[in-house]
Amino acid sequence: MDPILEKIQELREELTGHNYNYYVLDNPTISDYDFDMKLKELQQLEARYPEYHDPFSPTVRVGGMITKNFETLVHEYRMYSLDNSYSREELEDWEKRVQRILGGTEVDFVCELKYDGASISLTYENGRLVRAVTRGDGFQGDDVTNNVKTIRSVPLKLKGNYPEKFHIRGEIIIPLEGFSRMNQERVEAGEDPYMNPRNTASGSLKLQDNAEVAKRPLDCLLYSIIGEKLNFSTQFEGLEKAREWGFKVPPVTKLCHSTREVMDFIDYWDIHRHELPYETDGVVVKVNSLAQQDELGYTAKAPRWALAYKFKAEQVSTRLSSISYQVGRTGAITPVANLEPVLLAGTTVKRASLHNADQIAKLDVRVGDTVFVEKGGEIIPKIVQVDFTRRQPGSEPTVYITHCPECSTELIRKEGEAQHYCPNYYGCPPQITGRIQHYISRKAMDIEGLGGETVALLYKEGLIENYADLYLLRKEQVIPLERMADKSAENLVNGIAKSKEIPYERVLYALGIRFVGETVAKKLAKAYPSIDTLRRATLEELVAIDEIGVKIAESVVDFFSNEDNVRIVERLRSYGVQMETSPEKLLGQTNLLKGQTFVVSGVFEHISRNDLKKKIEDNGGKVASSISSRTAYVIAGDNMGPSKREKAEKLDIPIISEYDFMEILQRATTGVS
């Protein structure tokens, strides 16, 4: 094969893989800059060798995809990407080209910030939000209307003088403050923090449970209106109108009459963007006149009337003074780079993440090295490169630790995992205290009067070694501790006693079984309403539960195959901690809908979708997201998607209203009692 074609195909394949990681998994593995450079390389090759043109190349297609978890809707107007550039010369070339195509008439530009989130298209009819669809592949996207309705800055009803029907496009983001609050809560609950606001915003939009979406601090910033019969003729006016109708349009936009002004805008925001409450990754320059935009039109992937000037992630160099190793509550080891403090993107940076042993080896980073630190998408800065020109002679390669820094046990590394682990589950101090801290945390046993520091202190004083020991604590033992008084000791002991009322599903989460987060714990408790039945469950049985994968199932089996764990669970039970779903709770539930699968679609008048789903599940039924021949009923509210309706009709599945459903339930209940 022609080596050029081989190279082209290699790049296409690689970029397609990155698109998948970025848009579908929300988990990119290379930086945006590296991605953009590879894309540019492919663009240049394709331009030089037009015989290898391919309509499916990542250069001519919007990178996103539709998922199968939502209804797919076709965009009335295509959603494009933007051409981007990191260089001012290219920006100037673009401006010249635009002026040339427009035959030398005067051109005004609008500068906007490029908000870093997930694209969304909202449709309004008669002033009401009727649809919210993701960009998807540009032609069609996911119907995420119910999720978007939970975002407070998205108006459900407009004010002022708006067109009868239009689409407005924008970006769903998570502001920095909300993001860090959310991560703080996760860390307190013993969960891994999210990597960056962009991927978290995009992932949140794709959640199935809109009650969960409502808890996320999402925001929506809008930037363009599309439709027929619009009552304005420029982009800048459009932004002003959108504000009047009630949309959140950031105030940082500027109408520029010259290239000079565009450059000034970029210069200013390249520095000051770190003062904004949300992340931006560049400036979007657009031709202001809509008539001129029409004249310029689109390429296969992007408008010719706009260009994104992207900021390069800020980099600084500093010295690596040491590497330390942290041990988490599950025993995972995380290497951390301690740096000479340096100012980066508006904050002082002292530490950077090094991820794992492979990363250290790949960078060949050594103590004493001068390193380049970057704040990319991630909130914790990372070391991107060593400045080898400044390496001190005689420096030694970093040797990864072989033993736990806290308990000296030899570390293990499981096949296929990047992280090293300390296997000393019961003897390693940070694992012991970490587990107890998780047990008492708010989303777990929520023990009032007891905090993380006190746990560490109680452990240090030899009063507790595991969470079961908490229930043996007496007031007199606690009073002598530092900063403890009679009252606080009493609160602590009472708080612990009160935790015996915490329901079984939360106890299950509190146990701290690896990979068993809140949601998984609920699922397990539902499938196995007592710890005894769960303990006897086999790997195959566990995997058969909806959304329980092999990794989780293995971890549950592992947990109960350890005798120490079983002993502690038995002790908890003997102290009165809930080890099964309480009978009162079961009473409120029935098995009336057992064996029946429901699909819930649309918006309901008297019950929220989630309450409806809960009612189904509480009565033994199952809820599925898509219609199949196994669906018993489709419960339809307002705005049920047309394709869902069509499918139900084709498969002859009864479509019922919320009232019909209640009646079925009532009839069945009275029939039984």
Ligand SMILES: NC(=O)c1ccc[n+]([C@@H]2O[C@H](COP(=O)([O-])OP(=O)(O)OC[C@H]3O[C@@H](n4cnc5c(N)ncnc54)[C@H](O)[C@@H]3O)[C@@H](O)[C@H]2O)c1
């Ligand atoms: N790291 C990776 O693995 C990876 C993979 C795929 C894509 N990416 C990144 O994503 C980029 C491609 O994504 P893309 O197609 O969404 O392009 P883009 O993010 O570069 O630009 C297009 C998007 O910008 C958004 N936008 C924000 N503010 C805007 C404004 N004021 N006006 C208009 N649009 C605005 C829109 O949602 C639009 O869809 C790549 O260039 C790369 O940087 C990275």
Ligand SMILES: [Zn+2]
């Ligand atoms: Zn250890």
